[in-house]
Amino acid sequence: MATPKANIIVVGGGLAGLAATMRIAEQGHHVDLFSVVPVKRSHSVCAQGGINAAKNLKGEGDSTWSHFDDTVFGGDFLANQGLVKRMCEAAPGIIDLLDRMGVQFNRTPEGLLDFRRFGGTLFHRTAFAGATTGQQLLYALDEQVRRHESEGTVSKHEHWEFLSGVLDGNGVCRGICAMDLRSMTVATFPADAVIMATGGIGAIFGKSTNSIACTGSAQSALYQQGAAYANGEFIQVHPTAIPGEDKLRLMSESARGEGGRVWVPRDGRPWYFLEEWYPKYGNLVPRDVATRAIHKVVFELGLGVDGQDAVYLDVTHLDRHTQDAKLGGILEIYEKFVGDDPRKVPMRVFPAMHYTMGGLWIDDERQATNIPGLFAAGECEYQYHGANRLGANSLVACIFGGMVAGPAAVAYAHGLGRGAAATPSGVFEAEQKRQVEINDRLFHNLGRENPFVLWKEMGRTMTEHVTVSRDNAKLRGADAKLQELLERFRQVSLADQTRWANQTFFFTRQLYNMLQLARVITLGALARDESRGAHYKPAFPERDDVNFLKTTLAHFAPDADEPRLSYAPVDTSLIAPRARKY
Amino acid sequence: MPDAPVHAPAPPLRGKSVKLRIKRQAAPEAPVRWEDFEVPYRAGMNVIVALLDIAERPVTAQGTATSGVAYDANCLEEVCGSCAMVINGRPRPACSTLIDRVLPDLEQPLVLEPLSKFPVVRDLAVDRQRLFNDLKRVKAWIPIDGTYDLGAGPREAQSAQETAYPLSRCISCGNCLEVCPQYSTDTGFVGAAVISQVRLFNLHPTGSLNAAERLQALTGPGGIQQCGFAQNCVKVCPKDIPLTDSIAAVGRQVLGHAVGRALRG
Numbered sequence: 001m002a003t004p005k006a007n008i009i010v011v012g013g014g015l016a017g018l019a020a021t022m023r024i025a026e027q028g029h030h031v032d033l034f035s036v037v038p039v040k041r042s043h044s045v046c047a048q049g050g051i052n053a054a055k056n057l058k059g060e061g062d063s064t065w066s067h068f069d070d071t072v073f074g075g076d077f078l079a080n081q082g083l084v085k086r087m088c089e090a091a092p093g094i095i096d097l098l099d100r101m102g103v104q105f106n107r108t109p110e111g112l113l114d115f116r117r118f119g120g121t122l123f124h125r126t127a128f129a130g131a132t133t134g135q136q137l138l139y140a141l142d143e144q145v146r147r148h149e150s151e152g153t154v155s156k157h158e159h160w161e162f163l164s165g166v167l168d169g170n171g172v173c174r175g176i177c178a179m180d181l182r183s184m185t186v187a188t189f190p191a192d193a194v195i196m197a198t199g200g201i202g203a204i205f206g207k208s209t210n211s212i213a214c215t216g217s218a219q220s221a222l223y224q225q226g227a228a229y230a231n232g233e234f235i236q237v238h239p240t241a242i243p244g245e246d247k248l249r250l251m252s253e254s255a256r257g258e259g260g261r262v263w264v265p266r267d268g269r270p271w272y273f274l275e276e277w278y279p280k281y282g283n284l285v286p287r288d289v290a291t292r293a294i295h296k297v298v299f300e301l302g303l304g305v306d307g308q309d310a311v312y313l314d315v316t317h318l319d320r321h322t323q324d325a326k327l328g329g330i331l332e333i334y335e336k337f338v339g340d341d342p343r344k345v346p347m348r349v350f351p352a353m354h355y356t357m358g359g360l361w362i363d364d365e366r367q368a369t370n371i372p373g374l375f376a377a378g379e380c381e382y383q384y385h386g387a388n389r390l391g392a393n394s395l396v397a398c399i400f401g402g403m404v405a406g407p408a409a410v411a412y413a414h415g416l417g418r419g420a421a422a423t424p425s426g427v428f429e430a431e432q433k434r435q436v437e438i439n440d441r442l443f444h445n446l447g448r449e450n451p452f453v454l455w456k457e458m459g460r461t462m463t464e465h466v467t468v469s470r471d472n473a474k475l476r477g478a479d480a481k482l483q484e485l486l487e488r489f490r491q492v493s494l495a496d497q498t499r500w501a502n503q504t505f506f507f508t509r510q511l512y513n514m515l516q517l518a519r520v521i522t523l524g525a526l527a528r529d530e531s532r533g534a535h536y537k538p539a540f541p542e543r544d545d546v547n548f549l550k551t552t553l554a555h556f557a558p559d560a561d562e563p564r565l566s567y568a569p570v571d572t573s574l575i576a577p578r579a580r581k582y
Numbered sequence: 583m584p585d586a587p588v589h590a591p592a593p594p595l596r597g598k599s600v601k602l603r604i605k606r607q608a609a610p611e612a613p614v615r616w617e618d619f620e621v622p623y624r625a626g627m628n629v630i631v632a633l634l635d636i637a638e639r640p641v642t643a644q645g646t647a648t649s650g651v652a653y654d655a656n657c658l659e660e661v662c663g664s665c666a667m668v669i670n671g672r673p674r675p676a677c678s679t680l681i682d683r684v685l686p687d688l689e690q691p692l693v694l695e696p697l698s699k700f701p702v703v704r705d706l707a708v709d710r711q712r713l714f715n716d717l718k719r720v721k722a723w724i725p726i727d728g729t730y731d732l733g734a735g736p737r738e739a740q741s742a743q744e745t746a747y748p749l750s751r752c753i754s755c756g757n758c759l760e761v762c763p764q765y766s767t768d769t770g771f772v773g774a775a776v777i778s779q780v781r782l783f784n785l786h787p788t789g790s791l792n793a794a795e796r797l798q799a800l801t802g803p804g805g806i807q808q809c810g811f812a813q814n815c816v817k818v819c820p821k822d823i824p825l826t827d828s829i830a831a832v833g834r835q836v837l838g839h840a841v842g843r844a845l846r847g
Contacts, residue, residue, distance in 0.1 A: 022729060023729060026728060026729055037654075037656050037662070037664065038710070038711075038714060038754075040662075040663070040714070040754055041656050041657070041662040041663055041664050041754075042656075042662075043656070043657065043662075045657060045661050045662050045753075046657050046659060046661060046662075093731040096731065096732070096733055096734045096735060097726075097729055097731070097732075099734060099735030100724070100726050100732065100734075100735040100736075100788065101723075101724050101726055101735075102723075102724040102735075102782075102783065102786045102788065102789060104743055104746050104747040104750045105743070106740075106743060107737075107738050107739065107740045107743045108740075109740060110737070111737030111738050111739055111740075112737065113734075129747065129750070130747055132661065132751060135661055135751065135753075136750055139750065140724075143717075143722060143723035143724070144723060144726070144729075146714070146717060146718055146722070146723060147721075147723045147725065149718070150718045150721075182703055182704075211656045211657045211658070211662065212655055212656050212657075212658065213656050244626075245624065245626075245627060245631050246628065246630045246631050246634060246658055246677075247658040247659070249658070249659045250659075325744065329661075329751075333659055333660070336660065336678045337626075337628075337659070337678065337680075338626070339626070339680075403729070450638065452634075452637060452638040453638070495640045495647065495648075495649055495650065496640070496649035496650055498608060498649065500608065500609045500704060501609070501652050501703050501704040501707060502649075502652075503637075503650060503652050503653075504637065504649065504650050
């Protein structure tokens with residue numbers, strides 16, 4: 001007997017969204033795929049260094065258990081262990097699948113996949129396609145989804161922005177409300193289940209390594225509708241990025257994986273401080289550790305290059321073939337944007353906000369949020385990385401999460417007594433009306449505030465007080481500032497009043513959601529009086545498992561217009577927490 | 583109409599400034615107009631930074647309030663392909679175009695126009711859907727049996743990877759199509775980017791099993807015979823993809839395919 005055809009909405013066309021879409025379409029079900037940009041232009045394209053899988057092709061005795069252990073240890077034991085273990089076990093098969101799809105991974109002389117080292121592990125575990133691995137992976141999935149699209153099982157809605165979930169009277173997600181980024185039409189779309197795969201939140205920090213589309217607006221909208229947001233305070237600051245006025249461009253960890261060294265001049269000679277402080281892992285300590293070390297060297301020891309906020313990332317000693325065949329993509333970025341040839345002169349880099357470990361709360365089995373019918377995968381959810389993500393684990397987590405969420409959403413759809421078709425049309429009409437009213441209010445505002453100015457102030461506050469080093473008084477100040485900005489947001493007015501492809505308008509709508517989510521991050525950090533992974537409070541320098549080995553959950557309280565925090569236990573049933581020392 | 587909103591006063595133009603001249607169009611059918619802007623110069627600034635300045639303070643050089651300029655952009659590190667536009671007569675990615683490299687003395691204006699080969703959505707934003715449709719037309723994918731675990735993929739020589747990898751870096755920006763005399767809605771020509779993708783997939787051991795389908799798609803209207811060998815494409819590719827090599831290689835494959843079909847009757 002043929003199973004009835006489900007109709008699933010996937011929001012977001014990066015690796016997680018495409019992986020989910022591919023799996024659903026392959027089972028013969030239909031996907032409506034929404035994305036703010038053509039999916040081929042999604043932020044996954046920016047991932048550089050590679051994707052982890054314990055294939056053990058270098059005779060080092062690597063195993064999926066070691067990958068699991070490194071990931072849990074790297075995350076300072078805050079990750080629930082069940083899904084992490086499943087991901088690590090699935091990773092070698094995911095690499096094989098990508099290989100079969102035509103990803104141009106680098107090869108060994110024998111024609112096998114080559115692997116390199118990355119942070120937080122002693123094994124060569126990272127498969128890579130030059131230094132543009134994310135691009136190659138995204139394209140491979142994009143091509144598979146295009147194939148399904150040509151067969152009619154996938155309908156793409158590109159240049160549409162998610163505004164909200166459509167929740168029925170029982171709080172069940174029955175579809176979404178979205179806006180066409182050209183005509184600005186607001187419409188609802190019914191579905192049996194919805195998968196969110198909307199990526200990162202870099203724009204909340206103003207400048208980051210993220211793409212423009214990574215605003216977190218969709219996650220925030222759902223949080224304000226009742227979705228729980230977990231571990232929001234865990235923000236990864238990548239140790240090596242090129243400072244810039246429009247964005248902080250990532251310089252991949254693969255530069256160090258291939259032998260690149262971090263140093264500053266001291267007493268007229270290079271001081272390789274990571275190698276001196278961490279002899280075992282050297283330049284490949286995890287990102288949180290490397291970032292704190294760089295901050296210490298620059299801010300406490302005053303040893304930044306030329307007195308500036310910069311350290312050297314040096315690949316000049318690597319042979320030309322390694323530079324070009326394995327790192328060409330990133331060296332080219334440095335050369336194009338800075339003007340110096342990093343093959344000849346060391347790169348000047350500095351830490352930059354890069355990734356959110358926190359995100360929409362999902363369960364330990366099916367990538368399901370606390371809203372029935374709503375699933376999440378990829379950076380927008382909180383599983384897999386705990387308090388700090390290891391390099392090259394994001395791509396595998398995105399694809400694995402999508403591959404779990406897709407079939408889980410189909411199974412959910414089949415278990416539904418009454419599908420979206422049976423939902424009263426009034427539910428959809430009411431949500432559409434609510435969103436149109438928000439739009440109209442924004443157009444009719446006549447205040448004096450400029451959304452871009454508010455955004456810059458938010459970004460500066462978040463970067464200064466809610467990234468590498470956190471202090472409770474400053475966090476309170478940051479939250480007060482965010483509340484002030486939310487208040488001033490009421491006075492925002494738009495220089496552009498047109499109702500066609502009005503980018504200022506879209507940005508302003510996103511800004512409101514960014515401000516709400518910024519409070520979740522800030523207040524989560526304030527409440528967590530310990531240091532764990534990327535969350536570091538000098539006043540509480542130790543990890544405190546007695547009081548804080550727990551997941552932060554933020555629920556939006558509509559009356560108070562702010563988050564309420566609660567906590568949930570962490571599943572540490574497979575690997576007992578131990579001290580994290582590198 | 584509500585009053586024009588009040589904005590922060592213009593920052594003083596200490597030292598040098600960048601003059602911009604931007605081709606604008608409020609909607610696909612709206613009339614074209616040009617607007618001039620002036621923003622402070624900072625060393626190393628790219629075109630995106632200038633557009634962000636205008637968004638923050640949308641006032642023309644003549645002091646008239648206007649709207650921010652619409653444009654496509656996402657990654658800002660020349661890998662998503664969004665922000666291609668015509669900058670001083672040549673298609674370039676706005677993010678990796680540093681203003682002082684285009685205009686060393688800053689005396690002339692920076693002239694921004696949308697790509698002309700695609701329908702304008704608004705200002706500098708265009709609709710490149712045709713490019714993605716053409717990727718569908720030539721079946722630019724590896725037709726795998728399924729996503730279940732079927733073991734490792736085919737082995738590949740390092741040299742083969744080093745040939746294919748550069749082709750796989752195409753960001754679908756459309757620069758090569760902008761400068762192609764043959765690329766138009768009249769010819770339906772798929773253009774260099776898509777032909778190069780056919781080469782990529784035909785090189786792959788599994789992809790080669792379906793090479794004939796892709797080559798067939800490149801015969802007939804809009805196919806590879808439309809190429810006029812102007813060789814402009816390869817000069818403007820931001821990823822240095824050997825597009826003319828790809829066209830030559832695929833041209834030979836299409837010829838072989840056509841001869842084979844003819845011989846088989």
